[in-house]
Amino acid sequence: MKKLLLALLIAFLLLWITPFRVQAKVWPQPQGHVNDFAQLFTPEFIQQLEVKLVDFKAQTSIEIAIATIVSLEEDTVENAAVEIFEQWGIGQKDKDNGILLLIAKEDRKIKIEVGYGLESVINDAVAGRIIRDEMASAFKQDNYEQGVLLAVEALIARLETGSGKVLDSVYQAGATWPAGFILLVCLFIYVFAFLSRSKSFYAGGVVGGFLGLAYRVMAGSSFFMIIIFILTGLFLDWLFSQNYKKLKKAGKSTSWRSSWGGFSSKHSNTSSGGFGGFSGGSSGGGGASGGW
Template sequence: MKKILQLFVLSFFILSLGYSQEFPEPQGYVNDFADILSPNIEKTLAKTLSDYEKETAIELTVVTVDSLEGLAVEDYTIRLANKWGVGKKDKDNGIVFLIAPNERRMRIEVGYGLEPDLTDGAAGRIMDSFVIPSFKNNHYENGVVSGVAGIIDHLGSTPFEARLEERRIAAEKRKLAREESSRKFKSRLMIAGMAMAVVLFFVLVVVKTREYLERRNYLKGLHEDNVATVKSYKSKIKSAEESLIYCSKNLRSLRSNNPETVWGDLNLRFDQFISLCNELRKEIDEIVSFAKENGWKNSEQVYEALVKLDLRVEEVVSLQGDIEARILEVEEAKKIALVTGPGLRGLMSRISDNVQHPDVTDKTRQKFDEAKELLTSADSDANVKMPDWIQIRKKIKAAADLLVIVEAYISKDKNYAKRARTEGPGLLSKIPTRINNAKEEVSHPDVGSEAKDLLARARSKFNEAKELSKSGSGWLVVFPLLLSAGALIVQAEDMAKGDKQEAKRRRNRSSHSHSFSSRRNFGGGSSGSSFGGFGGGGFGGGGSSRSW
């Protein structure tokens, strides 16, 4: 089942890539596309691998490549192996030994059918022991020959069909052993089960008894807590009622000096105070009556009912404190407004001169106007018969925050204008040369249309900036266009370089494939053994990778 799942995931991954990767066609048992093997070594290796295939039916191929084309060595090898179909169809008994010398990466990819004989760990040990020592000294031929010998020695000369038969016999023995073990286990399990049932019965009795006692103690403790909570609620309500006269006095004072926006919510709570206290007493009495009738066994229901009353009790209790807090809030707001207001008007006067500077943007002026409107509104609110000092303080604070932002914006606007006037003329004179240099890059036949479009946009931005400069527009208008043109030029140059590098890689791949085919056609490295292609085997990621 695990193999089937691996095959499904692998197949979906390969199909999703659409086989967009180009691979050379197989030339034989030895495919030296990286040209690291001499003709004699190729011939010897090819004969060894051909003879081994005839003896065992195992297809083993050696592949060297110039580049992995940006892929991980695992991805490149498995895709090449499946494309070539190394190994016999329906047996999947192929092995690919791939080396990428320029990237110093290699992999032994093992077909499904050989994974029990050549495990991932064994493949890794073969490379560690026989290949890497030679590769580290740049003795690639010795490393490849030793690696092939290591793989063959590990697998041995047993034909693949015989291996399958050995596995079948071993599997049958394991099956019989499991069946015998299962029979004995069931017998022992039956005896143990009877004993366990007796033990479990007594354990269950003990557990249930313990749970009952713990539950009873918990409910009794909760009952005591509920009694304490009821007493606390009644005490709080009584104290709140006793402070009602004091609350009335403070509320009248608050109403006499402030508009309704300050005291309206508190006045509503005061009007509802008596009725709310009566409602709470009635509900508490009902809860107490229910608790007496049902005893401690229903303590959880009583607790939940009391929790629902908590916020309403606190609303009653907190009225006095909330009225006092509102009085203090009004006094503090009035003090801050009277102290901060004059200083803020002085700051606004100083900023007013700076905000009219020609380098300051409309956005900054708009922020300044918002602060001015807030401060004017606060002054107007303070001149009524009953000012809302809390709202006045909020407006003054908002105006102060805006003025801090305006000061920062003014500094930023002036610095940007200074930069525009300092760097603008230089950019205006340099960009034409940069456009001409970039034109040479993007005019190359390997460069695509996207880089050309970027350069065209840069030229358009520059021409617009040039015309505005001639018409007398300031550098604050011209400079952003020049910056945009410069950024587009850089993007066009980078894209042109990338297009040329990709085209060069495509030509190199084509050249290597042609060179390899020509060398074989003219006898260079000919193995002398016939090769009619691989048998269509499949791979699922078994094997191991190394670097050196």
């Protein structure tokens, strides 16, 4: 009886422990937004699509990744998509605004995996429709490039105009600041870089007043904006002048090109070379799968 109970206990423990010993497959690291491990695309197409996705990320911060694999190796396309998405970290970490388009060649399966931050725009129905309408028919004719390009264009179009929840904040951010105001801010910095060399900071208030008046004429702002420009001019002139004096006393460079009138600039060592990876986003479990 004791042996029987011991055998049952061991069997129970094995059943309990085994699932936790199963590890997710380690997928190859991404080499860019387009990762053609199954060799379905031409180099020219990969470059064209990479440029499109990089530009879209620069405009919106949304990361769209393409991955083609030869086989799922008895796994499901849904599980493989989640694993790749999490291992690559597609999308911004604080926004989860990534999308993965996974294609398994031999299994003839497709999965559009969507980050949580985009599920309200690319919901399951939208993702499923893109697979059926844009990809499946082209894939049946072995035209993988056309199917993927149509899918990417459909995703981008939906993200740009679909529900208006994703890109409004991106495009309207610039619209809330009139071009005239931005121009005056740049002029502010340029002028105060030279005013910093003067002994008095009152000139900054005068310059600020003139710029405030110019802004009122261009943008039709209230008289209160002139006061703000004057106070800002006084403060900036004083701030730049103080820092200029400190650098000059320390024997450091105070030239316009190297220090912006007293504020030394740090030169970045970042190059625009190879792909630096995605941004740490997570999958929301949304999207759709299909086949051809």
